[in-house]
Amino acid sequence: MQVIDKNKIVPLLDRLSKQSEVFVPTVKGSESGFYSWNSLNGAKEIALEALNVYHSPKNVLFPQTERMYSIEQGKQVFSIPDTFQDEKSRIIFGIRACDAKAITCFDDVFLTHGYEDSFYATRRKNTIIIGNACYQPGANCFCSSMGINPVQPDADVVIHDAGTVYAWEAITVTGQQFTEQVQDLLEEKDLGLPQLKPFSTEFDYDGVVEKLQGMFDHEIWHELAEPCMNCGTCTYMCPSCHCFDIQVKIWGDKGYRFRCWDSCMYTEYTAEAGGGNPRPDSQDRFRNRFLHKLEFFTERYDYPLCTGCGRCISVCPNGINIIDIIKRIKEVDKIV
Amino acid sequence: MCSCNCEQPLVPSIVEVIDIVDETPDVRSFYVKCSEGGVPYSVQPGQCSMLSLPAGEGMFSCTWQEGNEYQHYAIKKVGLLTEELHSIEIGQKLGIRGPYGNGFPVEACKGKDMLFIAGGIGLAPLRSFIKYCFKHRDDYGKIDILYGSRSYADLCFKDELFNLWPQEKNTQVYVTIDNAEPEWDGHVGFVPSYLEELNPNPNGKIAVTCGPPIMIKFVLQSLEKMGYIDDQVITTLEMRMKCGIGKCGRCNVGSQYICVDGPVFTRTQLRQLPQEW
Structure with a gap:
């Protein structure tokens, strides 16, 4: 088995970051997330042992705000001088299975079903993903219940923490080519991988989609949505929420159009210019969010838009818990 | 046809307004074509285009495409963008991208x-x-x-x-x-x-x-x-849209996106969707 000594991780990142922007899980005070290796103070800030960092790396491939193209305006004039395609080479190093699966969701949303989103496609094509297998699930983790194997992230290479070394497993062709470039830092070693510790929460997701298909008008949504104040925090923290807005910034005759993360929790999200709104009430929006994640996405892409990372549970100011919601849905035995 | 920006579906092409006709006090028809002649892409009956001024974009059903001559959009003044559209004059350049949506089943209706x-x-x-x-x-x-x-x-x-x-x-x-x-x-x-x-x-x-x-x-x-x-x-049907290509999330009715799966639905299809339109 190929392994990399833990002491060689810093030299590896130093080397990689000469050619690519390398994003690593980091704890900075009370904040944690994926930060560019070059912006860090070396080894003491890398947190490969952390499970889900507070911020998922979704902004690496899908920036919170992203310039799309420049515009110029004048009397009767409207032109688009430049389109911004971000071709920088990137590496996401140490992503967990839940966040890696969210990238698979993005790949399906942005690259399939008739249209390829050129902004995402360009960035994705130039990004290598190094997964970090999870053997000790956290308190709010439930990826296994959502059909995800925590020790086998969707990645080009997967590393497995085995004491003083990481086992190094190239998964894709890209991963094999990448491995060849760093071969001198790897060595062969016989070792056993750790045992996956049990999840504190496990449930059977089978049947939830079919159940929800008959529950759009169910009275349970009143009760489930009651604590929600539509703050949208869950949508921003969610690694797989992909909804966006397109807006413009203009100074005088020059400016640019950009897209930015948006949230289905907000009234304006679906408010129409003519005054109509198909989801006018808080409860309508709450229901749409959970149905999108648990039913509609599966109907379109064959798997749910929730990867069990548990962030929405940790950050909801009013204690809304998607695991409880799934359990409640499963308990509904009479369809009204 | 002049140029469809097929490689970058979110980036508009530019067309020019060649005629403007008042239909009602708040509906105006805009006739557009590429400055070098022709239409930017071919629109089938019922399909839509995302039209834009520098200030913003909006989805509009194409009211008619006359061959490779021009496209016609009849637009009602209801919000900020349409208000601005109603203030433009012939010669104005507009952003345009599309065509979006499935369109009417013109073939299947033949003989009816x-x-x-x-x-x-x-x-x-x-x-x-x-x-x-x-x-x-x-x-x-x-x-x-x-x-x-x-x-x-x-x-x-x-x-x-x-x-x-x-x-x-x-x-x-x-x-x-x-x-x-x-x-x-x-x-x-x-x-x-x-x-x-x-x-x-x-x-x-x-x-x-x-x-x-x-x-x-x-x-x-x-x-x-x-x-x-x-x-x-x-x-x-219509709903608020931003991308037009089934990515931005907002125009869903159930698992269907109005922009790509619609906007045209049969009653049979509508019955399978939640009443959220």
């Missing part, structure tokens, strides 16, 4: 009698199908057009409604306005009740309807009452 039912600006999308039928007149049977608006002034495409379309062979045009007016000697009342009064026989017919959501809902009920089965009824 057609019943078009529209309210207000809802005639704008249907007009592309109506004109397509007239252009391929022998492919379709009898054509009935039922159209209503709040007032006479609010009726779109008056020349076609009162002069051109009634001259087409085997065609009837029925027009109604919501409230009586001194100069108006036509029908007065809402579209769904006029529809029930006319009671068109469903045999061999396809009904296509568009208008305010509340009108569509009542028209669907009326058609059902009159014996139209779900596969005979077609409507076109």
Whole structure:
């Protein structure tokens, strides 16, 4: 088995970051997330042992705000001088299975079903993903219940923490080519991988989609949505929420159009210019969010838009818990 | 055709407004083509384009595409973007991207009698199908057009409604306005009740309807009452859109995105979706 000594991780990142922007899980005070290796103070800030960092790396491939193209305006004039395609080479190093699966969701949303989103496609094509297998699930983790194997992230290479070394497993062709470039830092070693510790929460997701298909008008949504104040925090923290807005910034005759993360929790999200709104009430929006994640996405892409990372549970100011919601849905035995 | 920005679907091409016609006090027709001539891409009846001024983008159903000559969009002033659109003059450059959506099933309807039912600006999308039928007149049977608006002034495409379309062979045009007016000697009342009064026989017919959501809902009920089965009824929906390509998330009804899976749905398809439109 190929392994990399833990002491060689810093030299590896130093080397990689000469050619690519390398994003690593980091704890900075009370904040944690994926930060560019070059912006860090070396080894003491890398947190490969952390499970889900507070911020998922979704902004690496899908920036919170992203310039799309420049515009110029004048009397009767409207032109688009430049389109911004971000071709920088990137590496996401140490992503967990839940966040890696969210990238698979993005790949399906942005690259399939008739249209390829050129902004995402360009960035994705130039990004290598190094997964970090999870053997000790956290308190709010439930990826296994959502059909995800925590020790086998969707990645080009997967590393497995085995004491003083990481086992190094190239998964894709890209991963094999990448491995060849760093071969001198790897060595062969016989070792056993750790045992996956049990999840504190496990449930059977089978049947939830079919159940929800008959529950759009169910009275349970009143009760489930009651604590929600539509703050949208869950949508921003969610690694797989992909909804966006397109807006413009203009100074005088020059400016640019950009897209930015948006949230289905907000009234304006679906408010129409003519005054109509198909989801006018808080409860309508709450229901749409959970149905999108648990039913509609599966109907379109064959798997749910929730990867069990548990962030929405940790950050909801009013204690809304998607695991409880799934359990409640499963308990509904009479369809009204 | 000049240039479709197919590689970068979110980046508009630029077209020029070659004519502007007032249809009603708040509906204006915009005729666009590329500055170097031709249309940016080909739009089928019922498909939409994302039009933009520097200040913003909005999705509009293409009211008609005349060959490679021009595209026509009839746009009602309802919000910030449309207000700005109503202030532009001939020669203005617009951003455009598309075509979006499935469009009307013009092929599947061949050989059928057609019943078009529209309210207000809802005639704008249907007009592309109506004109397509007239252009391929022998492919379709009898054509009935039922159209209503709040007032006479609010009726779109008056020349076609009162002069051109009634001259087409085997065609009837029925027009109604919501409230009586001194100069108006036509029908007065809402579209769904006029529809029930006319009671068109469903045999061999396809009904296509568009208008305010509340009108569509009542028209669907009326058609059902009159014996139209779900596969005979077609409507076109709209919701707020940003991307037009099924990525940005907001225009879903259930698992369907209006921008790519719609905007045209049969009643059969609508029944499988949540009532959230």
